[in-house]
Amino acid sequence: MATQNRAARLLLRLVGRFITPARFIAGMAVVCFLIAWNRDIALLYGLSSLLLALLLVSWILPIWVLRNIRIHRRQTGVARAGASLQVSYRFISESPLYFLAVAETIPGAERQEHFIPRTDLSEPVTLSYEAPRRGVFVLGHCEVTSSWPFGFIRQKRRVPVNPVTITVVPRVYRIARLPQPHAEHAVAEGADSFLSRGMHSEFAGVRPYRTGDSLKHIHWGASARRQEMVVREYHSFDRPSWLMVVDAGTGSSIGDNEDSTLEYALQIAASVMEYARSHNIRLQVYVNNATTMRLTVEPGTHDIIEHLKALAAVQEDGRQSYQSAIVSALAEQGDVPVLMTVRRDSQEISPGQAGGHLDIVYNDASFTQPMGRYAEGWRQVNPGHFILDLHRLSSLSQVLAS
Structure with a gap:
């Protein structure tokens, strides 16, 4: 019995793949016409004509609906990698629109289609798409089809539509707590001695x-x-400023697309910025890309969405080495900050004159042999130096929230 059910399902699947409603109606029209021709039954002539008329209307009316349609679209809200992207569509047409389907191809995702039974021309329609990748993309042509009025035949037409720039910001993970490194000399050499005699803020x-x-x-x-x-x-001199240096040098990242050390570093940077905002910590994120990006979160900052949009545009095109970028970033600071770095274990760096160092290290071998056993978690080297060991399969959401 089970074998018969599987055979029946397979047969129905094959039949459904090749026999569409339009083909079935066309076949019925031919059959009715042949029977009427053979038996001279006027009713079957009429039925054959009715079926052909149904096909003709289903073929012509979608073309008529799409003939003068135009679309204006824009991104709404904030799109985060791995979440949804909202695109608002305003349809411009001389007549009401029914049974439309809009399909977009978002970079990093497969073609995604939405069916719209009826379009209100006075109000925009907002559709959601999967946005798996961080970046700034331009959506060009979108595919619009109509199957009005019966849904038997779908007609596709390239309609005028504006290119739209889509910004997908990095993922942001909740950070429960970060280690608080203590440098041996909390006050920079040459700082005002008045501040070191019990005065902790100005x-x-x-x-x-x-x-x-x-x-x-x-x-x-x-x-x-x-x-x-x-x-x-x-x-505050009890809570020093923080400096995070992100390595976006050409060829410095390993891994593919969203599973690369650069993407992980940007996700960590975005998460640290949100942590700094919520804890009123002064943080500067220094990215050594082609333009040397500097993003500062000051105490009292309400949101970091503009910073996240800037991180969305980061490309692996920097010309500095990571060590040179760290030295340059530290030289620009007015005080001695807590330094955060994200690197591969094959990259050797020296933190220089930093007020503590949080070093996040990815294991290189885990990107070629991800199923191996690799260290994970925080470890303390000395009072001013903590290392977070990570690997290709580390879950940032779990590690940072623990």
């Missing part, structure tokens, strides 16, 4: 009041002048 400026701010930090004079509540901000 006045930096004012900013608008936010819910949860302490009333003792309100600057009443500035609030009166601006006619809005403002609070004092301070530079």
Whole structure:
């Protein structure tokens, strides 16, 4: 019985692949015509004519619907790698549109199609697509088909549509906690000695009041002048600034596409920026690509979406070595920051004059032999130096959240 059921399902699958509704109706029209010709039955002539008319209408009307259609599209919201991408479509036509299908090919994903039973010309239609890859892409032609009114025959037409730039930002993972390295000399050489005698912060400026701010930090004079509540901000010397250097040098990454050390480094950088924002830490991300990108998160920053969009455009085109980029980034800092690096274990670096070092190291061998046993997790080298061992199959969402 089970064998018969499998054979029946296979037969139905084969029949369904080659016998479409349009072919079935055309076959029925031919059969009715031949029977009517042989038996001289007028009713079958009429039925054959009706079926042919049905096919003719199903073939012509979709072309009529698509003849003057135009589409304007744009990205809405923020698209994150591995999540959904929202594209808004505004259809411009002289008549209502029915039974449309819109298909797009997103880089890194297969062709994706959406069926729209009815289109309201006065309101845009927002469709969701899978966005597996980080990057900045241009969507050119999209495929539009119509099967109105009966759904038997689909007609496709290249309709005028505007190219649209799509930005897919890196994935952001929740970081539960980062090690706090302690350098041997917390205050940089030559710093004001007054700050080292128990004074742990200095006045930096004012900013608008936010819910949860302490009333003792309100600057009443500035609030009166601006006619809005403002609070004092301070530079903290107990919580030093952080510097993260991302290696985007030409040929420095290993792995393919989204499974490469550059992509992992950008995901970690995005996650660290969100961590800095939520913990009011000053962070600068230095990317040694062709233009040497510098992204700074200041304490009190509300969101980092513009920084994430900048990371989306990073290409592996830098001309500096990773060690040179670290030296250049440290030289630009006004104080001694905590340094974060993401590198391969075959890359030798020297952190130089940093106020601590968080070193994230990927095992090279894991990219060619991913099923091997490799170390994973944080380990402390000395009070100012922590290493996070990772490999090709490490789950950043689990490692960073632990």
